[in-house]
Amino acid sequence: MAEPIIRMNNIEKHFGAVIALAGVTLEVYPGECHCLLGDNGAGKSTFIKTMSGVHKPTKGDILFEGKPLHFDDPRDAISAGIATVYQDLAMIPLMSVARNFFMGNEPTRKRLGLSFYDHDHANEITMREMREMGINLRGPDQAVGTLSGGERQTVAIARAVHFGAKVLILDEPTSALGVRQTSNVLSTIDKVRKQGIAVVFITHNVRHALAVGDRFTVLNRGQTLGTADRQTVTPEGLQDMMAGGQQLATLEGSLGGTV
Numbered sequence: 001m002a003e004p005i006i007r008m009n010n011i012e013k014h015f016g017a018v019i020a021l022a023g024v025t026l027e028v029y030p031g032e033c034h035c036l037l038g039d040n041g042a043g044k045s046t047f048i049k050t051m052s053g054v055h056k057p058t059k060g061d062i063l064f065e066g067k068p069l070h071f072d073d074p075r076d077a078i079s080a081g082i083a084t085v086y087q088d089l090a091m092i093p094l095m096s097v098a099r100n101f102f103m104g105n106e107p108t109r110k111r112l113g114l115s116f117y118d119h120d121h122a123n124e125i126t127m128r129e130m131r132e133m134g135i136n137l138r139g140p141d142q143a144v145g146t147l148s149g150g151e152r153q154t155v156a157i158a159r160a161v162h163f164g165a166k167v168l169i170l171d172e173p174t175s176a177l178g179v180r181q182t183s184n185v186l187s188t189i190d191k192v193r194k195q196g197i198a199v200v201f202i203t204h205n206v207r208h209a210l211a212v213g214d215r216f217t218v219l220n221r222g223q224t225l226g227t228a229d230r231q232t233v234t235p236e237g238l239q240d241m242m243a244g245g246q247q248l249a250t251l252e253g254s255l256g257g258t259v
């Protein structure tokens with residue numbers, strides 16, 4: 001395999017007496033979809049916030065393209081090419097898709113020499129990028145609020161990719177979506193990965209992870225339970241690692257189905 005684009009090395013994060021991360025090591029490679037799983041409170045969000053410059057690690061270091069990386073600000077991460085799509089998406093529903101597409105991204109816009117908002121250029125790029133992700137907008141002026149949740153996720157992902165993401169972090173992008181929208185988002189993730197971008201996909205849902213994941217890391221109480229690749233994982237094995245299989249098996253037995 002090639003060199004990892006990012007290596008999180010023995011990362012610890014303490015919030016006062018709470019140890020959210022107790023030494024997590026994770027490598028992500030270009031072109032892979034690396035799924036980060038774990039139950040509520042496992043440390044997933046804390047971990048990706050450390051990866052994207054929102055939190056400073058209490059201990060441990062980050063290597064990006066083989067070199068140590070220190071963030072003073074989340075904008076440093078964006079400039080380096082580490083983009084995060086959060087569930088709330090940071091979009092303005094009443095504004096057009098094109099406006100939303102070009103909103104924010106100040107450091108990257110400057111790097112690309114775009115000092116002002118060029119309406120026609122923005123419209124053209126937005127239509128093209130969305131078409132490539134399989135979404136045919138009525139027009140670039142269509143308001144983001146009229147898109148489905150899955151389509152909005154895709155706008156946010158396409159936007160991050162267009163503005164130069166090398167590592168794309170997705171925090172629970174499918175958790176609020178129905179079946180069809182979920183499959184659209186999963187196919188967007190697949191397209192992005194095939195462009196050589198490293199995707200970190202956080203999810204509670206083992207089936208969603210297995211649909212697109214190349215490797216799987218399970219967090220539990222601030223520690224990794226290990227990383228496995230898709231040849232060696234099974235849905236049952238992942239589910240067990242996530243939730244403590246014995247408890248779940250007992251519950252399934254008493255409910256007479258699959259939890």
Ligand SMILES: Nc1ncnc2c1ncn2[C@@H]1O[C@H](COP(=O)(O)OP(=O)(O)OP(=O)(O)O)[C@@H](O)[C@H]1O
Pocket residue numbers: 015018019020038039040041042043044045046047
């Ligand atoms: N800013 C903070 N201050 C204090 N404790 C925090 C802070 N952020 C997270 N924690 C604690 O760290 C632990 C890990 O939380 P985190 O949000 O990273 O979990 P998670 O895996 O993302 O959970 P979920 O699946 O519910 O989103 C929890 O015990 C949480 O209470």
Ligand SMILES: [Mg+2]
Pocket residue numbers: 044045046
């Ligand atoms: Mg979280």
